[in-house]
Every structure is written in C-alpha cells, then in structure tokens.
Amino acid sequence: MESYTLGIIPARGGSKSIKLKNIVQFLGRPLLEHVIEAAKLSMELDLVICSTDNEEIAKVAQKNGIEVIWRPTELAQDNTPVLEVIKDIISKAKGTPDLLPLLQPTSPFVLPSHIDECIKRLKSDFSADSAQTISKLPHNYHAYNQRTVKEGYVKFRFPKERLKYYNKQTKPTHYVFGNLVVTRARTVMKKNDIFGTRSIAVEIEEPYSFDLDKKEDIALGEFLISSGKVKLPWIN
Secondary structure, three states: OOOEOEEEEEOOOOOOOOOOHHHOEEOOEEOHHHHHHHHHHOOOOOEEEEEEOOHHHHHHHHHOOOEEEEOOHHHOOOOOOHHHHHHHHHHHOOOOEOEEEEOOOOOOOOOHHHHHHHHHHHHOOOOOOEEEEEEEOOHHHOHHHOEEEEOOEEEEOOHHHHHHOOOOOOOOOOEEEEEEEEEEHHHHHHHOOOOOOOEEEEEOOHHHHOOOOOHHHHHHHHHHHHOOOOOOOOOO
16 A cells, blocks of 8 residues: 555543543534544545544444544553554554644544645645644733743743833734644654654634633534634534
8 A cells, every 4th residue: 555644533532621522512413523524525635543442432433434543551541642642553554654634633623624735735845744733822822921920929921022022013923733733654753753843834713723622612612613703614
C-alpha cells in the first residue's frame, strides 16, 4: 500500500470533567459523530481510524463506519501524551501513513474545508513539519494584558511590552490554536513531536476553534449553532 493520508481520532474513555465526554450528547448526537461527519466530507482523507480503550466509544465509531484501533491501557491514562498514541497508531496502521490529521472529538466545529486546506498546504510544502489551524486571540486575553498576582498585588506579566503596546490598535496580533493539526509521520517518528519547527498557519474564524471541555460548554456550543455564528454542513 502506497503512502496515504490517515485521519486519527483519539477518543479514550476516561474523562474527569464529563463522564465519557467523547460521546456526550451534543446537538442531538454523540459528540464523536461531529468530527466523523467532517472527516467523511473531506476530499483529502484516504482513511480514518479511531483510537480508543472503551467499548461504548468503539461502538459509536464503528456504527459510523470508522475503523477502531484498540489502545493499550498504558496509553489511556490522564497524562498520556497524544504523541505516544499517534506512534502506536503508526505502528499498527496498514501500509505507510504519511500525513496524519489529528481529529479531536472535543473540537466538533472542525469543517471539511479546514481538514482539506491543511492537508493541501502541507502537501505543497515538503519542508514543513505540520499545518495547523489558528484563530486570532481576543484582545482581553492578549499576552500583554495578562497579569500576575504576588502577595496580593497585581502586576502586568510583561510590563515593558504593556507600556509600548498600550492599546488594542498597537498590539501585535497573537493567535491561539484553532481546532486541527495535520502532522507528518516523519515529524512524529524522527523529531518526536507533532508540530515540529515549521508549522504552516491556516487561519480560521474564532468561533470554530471552540473546544468542549466542561458541562457548561455544551450549552455554549449549542448557542453558537442556534445563533448562526457557526454553521456545520451536517446540521440543518
């Protein structure tokens, strides 16, 4: 089998904030199904697999036509680096996977276009280690607005920069991670990293970078859909 693009859905069963978070009900269906829908509509993915240690999660994936690779217990802990999970998948996958989109179930607003754009950009730049979506950081969260507290007193974390870039218009644009990284197998195996040193930036609109972590995030995410701020092709 020639080298191919392998979408990876990491979905372990353990979760502290929400029990079985990866299949919690969101917009009327298990959370996991949203990223599966995005993967199915992608034009650039050759194969998608789900790495899990949980029977219920496996059933949801398989019901949706996604192959499951069972994750060993030692790679299903709270502190397990996703890098090690990816290595496990590479070792078990068929043929020679090359590009590896990491499709997180907790990022349900990943669009097929996000996946395809990252893959195409990475294919066109062989020197790049990965491609990732990013979104502009809201002004209030900008690094130069951040404070620290010591002995009850507030100080700016970067006081010199705060003085130089004193308002919204003068501050340099900062970004946060969006919702997707597409790495190379060689980046993972040779550089022991996911992002590497050369990661292509693919900017997306801020609402699409939504991450579902806590119970209250369910209501927030559903509001983003009902208000029209986020539109998903598989949601009417």
